[in-house]
Amino acid sequence: xxxxxxxxxxxxxxxxxxxxxxxxxxxxxxxxxxxxxxxxxxxxxxxxxxxxxxxxxxxxxxxxxxxxxxxxxxxxxxxxxxxxxxxxxxxxxxxxxxxxxxxxxxxxxxxxxxxxxxxxxxxxxxxxxxxxxxxxxxxxxxxxxxxxxxxxxxxxxxxxxxxxxxxxxxxxxxxxxxxxxxxxxxxxxxxxxxxxxxxxxxxxxxxxxxxxxxxxxxxxxxxxxxxxxxxxxxxxxxxxxxxxxxxxxxxxxxxxxxxxxxxxxxxxxxxxxxxxxxxxxxxxxxxxxxxxxxxxxxxxxxxxxxxxxxxxxxxxxxxxxxxxxxxxxxxxxxxxxxxxxxxxxxxxxxxxxxxxxxxxxxxxxxxxxxxxxxxxxxxxxxxxxxxxxxxxxxxxxxxxxxxxxxxxxxxxxxxxxxxxxxxxxxxxxxxxxx
Numbered sequence: 001x002x003x004x005x006x007x008x009x010x011x012x013x014x015x016x017x018x019x020x021x022x023x024x025x026x027x028x029x030x031x032x033x034x035x036x037x038x039x040x041x042x043x044x045x046x047x048x049x050x051x052x053x054x055x056x057x058x059x060x061x062x063x064x065x066x067x068x069x070x071x072x073x074x075x076x077x078x079x080x081x082x083x084x085x086x087x088x089x090x091x092x093x094x095x096x097x098x099x100x101x102x103x104x105x106x107x108x109x110x111x112x113x114x115x116x117x118x119x120x121x122x123x124x125x126x127x128x129x130x131x132x133x134x135x136x137x138x139x140x141x142x143x144x145x146x147x148x149x150x151x152x153x154x155x156x157x158x159x160x161x162x163x164x165x166x167x168x169x170x171x172x173x174x175x176x177x178x179x180x181x182x183x184x185x186x187x188x189x190x191x192x193x194x195x196x197x198x199x200x201x202x203x204x205x206x207x208x209x210x211x212x213x214x215x216x217x218x219x220x221x222x223x224x225x226x227x228x229x230x231x232x233x234x235x236x237x238x239x240x241x242x243x244x245x246x247x248x249x250x251x252x253x254x255x256x257x258x259x260x261x262x263x264x265x266x267x268x269x270x271x272x273x274x275x276x277x278x279x280x281x282x283x284x285x286x287x288x289x290x291x292x293x294x295x296x297x298x299x300x301x302x303x304x305x306x307x308x309x310x311x312x313x314x315x316x317x318x319x320x321x322x323x324x325x326x327x328x329x330x331x332x333x334x335x336x337x338x339x340x341x342x343x344x345x346x347x348x349x350x351x352x353x354x355x356x357x358x359x360x361x362x363x364x365x366x367x368x369x370x371x372x373x374x375x376x377x378x379x380x381x382x383x384x385x386x387x388x389x390x391x392x393x394x395x396x397x398x399x400x401x402x403x404x405x406x407x408x409x410x411x412x413x414x415x416x417x418x419x420x421x422x423x424x425x426x427x428x429x430x431x432x433x434x
Contacts, residue, residue, distance in 0.1 A: 002213045005104055010212045018206040024061025031060030035206065041417060044318060048347025056331035063340040067347025069354045071331045075341050076376030080328035082119035083379060106220040107262050108202050109269035114262040123378065129255055130263060130382060133245045139385045146390055149176045150397040157429060162408045165425040166280050173394045174275035182264055183233060183240030192268060195222045200273050203418040226261050277316035277421025278391045284425060285310060285361055286399060287407055292363045293399060306363035307391040312371035313361050318346040318420045320375055345372050404430035
């Protein structure tokens with residue numbers, strides 16, 4: 001049974017938006033039609049080209065949008081834009097609904113105080129504290145352990161002819177690593193997979209009520225488990241990074257329980273969900289481009305750049321939103337406060353003004369790292385280094401062990417709009433000759 005609180009939150013976050021999208025689609029709005037039509041969403045890049053061809057900034061039925069790399073970069077780095085979409089002024093009835101919806105709400109990756117949806121100065125404090133723990137040195141120190149995880153999972157796959165690469169490898173590498181970062185038992189990783197998969201749609205807009213309710217159930221259960229886990233770590237800290245984060249201080253400031261729950265949830269969503277997509281998509285692209293695999297065999301030093309090209313070519317996160325906080329000018333256009341900008345990351349990463357022949361997958365591309373897959377500005381992804389490390393180690397280990405890896409059935413894409421990746425990727429294994 002769906003409770004009244006869940007219904008109110010859905011109405012405020014998704015229900016009213018769904019009404020607006022449908023109304024805009026009836027008026028012939030391309031942006032709304034793209035969101036509603038699965039056939040159009042099947043080819044993101046045709047839509048992105050259409051947006052880019054129409055101008056630097058395109059007015060849609062409910063948001064501005066850009067698929068140009070220079071404009072996207074400017075918006076992401078501008079102090080005039082923020083991520084606090086919940087701060088927009090709304091009509092009085094909607095404001096009442098918003099306040100009612102705060103009662104007993106769970107804390108998901110797109111709920112304050114998650115760093116994903118708060119602006120400075122709150123964001124600055126959270127990030128400063130978290131950055132004390134998630135240092136480049138701490139992330140690089142995980143490389144041997146990531147390699148061990150990959151080798152163990154590949155060993156388990158060895159007895160099978162055909163496997164689902166997402167379920168058996170791409171999903172388990174990052175969830176095992178993030179479980180260890182959060183100091184939770186490896187036995188919990190299957191539960192983490194379920195929680196992560198259930199929470200991922202919250203990044204989208206206009207969810208149906210039942211789907212939104214399912215995400216709330218998963219997020220609430222994850223919150224409850226995490227609060228108990230934080231109590232255990234306070235009483236008996238381990239060597240994991242979350243134990244250090246529980247006790248880290250900046251002057252007299254520490255993260256509160258809500259802030260820790262939000263941060264742990266964000267680490268699960270951002271540090272796990274996107275990396276599953278990176279490894280799965282990278283595997284599919286390298287199977288589809290044997291010439292690129294051969295290039296990596298010729299020069300294994302190219303693996304790092306190959307990961308950058310995967311991130312550019314088919315980004316795990318396709319879109320992010322920003323709200324104008326103070327009047328500004330971008331690409332010669334005045335942007336007013338509270339106007340929302342949809343930054344089409346996937347489109348910016350295929351901008352021919354920056355990337356030659358952008359629809360070609362090329363692991364030797366000299367400027368592949370100029371992609372915006374990890375956003376930009378103060379909200380640049382805190383887990384970028386970990387995602388890069390896991391992507392490089394996991395893909396290299398996979399194709400070293402199984403150089404003749406090949407598709408073994410029809411892959412199935414995820415149903416989410418913002419997160420892009422594979423839900424299922426059947427493959428046939430061929431072991432390397434010793």
